[in-house]
Amino acid sequence: MESGFAIGRKLIKDIGHLVGFGAGAPGKLSGPEMRQLSVIEDAWLALEDGRVIGGGPMSEFPGIVDWNGLEVLEAAGRCVLPAWVDSHTHLVHAASREGEFVDRIRGLSYQEIAANGGGILNSAKALREMSEDDLFSVSLERMERLMRMGTGALEIKSGYGLDLESELKMLRVARRLGALERIPVKTTFLGCHAVPDGWNGPVDYTDYMVREVLPAVMEEELADHVDIFCEEGYFGLDETRTLLEAAKLRGLPAKVHVNQFKASGGVALCVEFGAMTVDHLEVLRAEDVAELATGDTMPVALPLCSLFLDLPFTQGRTLVDAGCALAIATDFNPGSAPSGNMHLAAALGCVKMGLEPIEALAAATTNGAAALGIESQVGGLGIGQEASLIVTRPLRSVEEALYAFGDPLPERVLLRGHWVD
Numbered sequence: 001m002e003s004g005f006a007i008g009r010k011l012i013k014d015i016g017h018l019v020g021f022g023a024g025a026p027g028k029l030s031g032p033e034m035r036q037l038s039v040i041e042d043a044w045l046a047l048e049d050g051r052v053i054g055g056g057p058m059s060e061f062p063g064i065v066d067w068n069g070l071e072v073l074e075a076a077g078r079c080v081l082p083a084w085v086d087s088h089t090h091l092v093h094a095a096s097r098e099g100e101f102v103d104r105i106r107g108l109s110y111q112e113i114a115a116n117g118g119g120i121l122n123s124a125k126a127l128r129e130m131s132e133d134d135l136f137s138v139s140l141e142r143m144e145r146l147m148r149m150g151t152g153a154l155e156i157k158s159g160y161g162l163d164l165e166s167e168l169k170m171l172r173v174a175r176r177l178g179a180l181e182r183i184p185v186k187t188t189f190l191g192c193h194a195v196p197d198g199w200n201g202p203v204d205y206t207d208y209m210v211r212e213v214l215p216a217v218m219e220e221e222l223a224d225h226v227d228i229f230c231e232e233g234y235f236g237l238d239e240t241r242t243l244l245e246a247a248k249l250r251g252l253p254a255k256v257h258v259n260q261f262k263a264s265g266g267v268a269l270c271v272e273f274g275a276m277t278v279d280h281l282e283v284l285r286a287e288d289v290a291e292l293a294t295g296d297t298m299p300v301a302l303p304l305c306s307l308f309l310d311l312p313f314t315q316g317r318t319l320v321d322a323g324c325a326l327a328i329a330t331d332f333n334p335g336s337a338p339s340g341n342m343h344l345a346a347a348l349g350c351v352k353m354g355l356e357p358i359e360a361l362a363a364a365t366t367n368g369a370a371a372l373g374i375e376s377q378v379g380g381l382g383i384g385q386e387a388s389l390i391v392t393r394p395l396r397s398v399e400e401a402l403y404a405f406g407d408p409l410p411e412r413v414l415l416r417g418h419w420v421d
Helices: 031-036 098-105 110-115 120-128 132-148 164-179 202-219 237-249 266-272 286-294 303-309 316-321 342-351 357-364 366-370 398-403
Strands: 009-019 039-048 051-057 070-074 078-082 084-086 151-157 185-192 225-230 255-258 277-280 298-301 389-394 410-415
Touching: 031 316, 031 357, 078 398, 084 342, 084 366, 098 110, 120 164, 132 151, 132 164, 132 410, 164 185, 164 202, 185 202, 202 237, 225 237, 225 266, 237 266, 255 266, 266 277, 266 286, 286 316, 298 316, 303 342, 316 357, 342 357, 342 398, 357 366, 357 398
Parallel strands: 009 070, 009 078, 084 151, 151 185, 185 225, 225 255, 255 277, 277 298
Antiparallel strands: 009 039, 039 051, 078 389, 389 410
């Protein structure tokens, strides 16, 4: 996946528009701050040993003193953007579900497909039948594909195992992907994703997950966060509270699926427990916005899911105007968002969620990193941050990067100081 050029020293010069550079990491940007993500025209950026060490306008370029081992890239007419940070994915899964795609075209809803034995339970069956090594191989191929598209960090959830061994298998595979150190990978335990056959209902199944599976996950140090699908027909407020209480006792932060199809008080519950993020929010009430505007819990929009399932798009404009630090992610999964295209997700933030391009870029980079607690590391191009970036094709402006949403964006991708083939 990486070129043979040593990590060493790199200079990118004459950059048309450099996004996200500063004396330090941009960090979490809330409300109007999202419009203030740094953009420098006619700029330079210096990198060494996989980190950003300098940059600014070409008019202030100090020149080159030491040419030894220096790689120079001319980026005239191009944008240099921070690599995408995808803070919500189900990248580790066994198989695609294109048959259900055809069922939806023929008129079945997501819920009807699930009731007929499809959906999450379909993915769980395929995953249980696949070996851990094979699951790692197919997941690595997906991760490498996302890296070529410019994703420089991501979260991976479990949730297609739905029993002790299979959930552990998923999380072990996610940890193995992170151990490759190609990009930062955060893992999330989502055992409460659906109730498999053989259980009395969500209460008994949640008790099993809390009593038996969560301790095993913690013992192997396999998860950075915990999650639950808080939604009518899946897990209610009582089950969500049970899981969040157990996770809080163990010091495990929460990132919760909520308000995908209906709003039922899940946002307020998550804010009460200090969840890191609430993800989906296709259905959003005024009281939900007010809760998010006064707490530290970040909203995460998943516009590819809205596009694929023909759901409402998260009210991004409303959340940002309320002062929230909005993030955008893909929800990459085989059933409701079979794409990890962060470029398209960010563009939909403009086209369907009312964000300005610079706000959408902030949501898909530095705020995505904040949604994973790694904003000092990735999501921007501040001094000291990882040298993970996208050199775009020639563009007249930053706005054009998301305006031309169907055109390939990266000309080159650099992750942790290495060019991606």
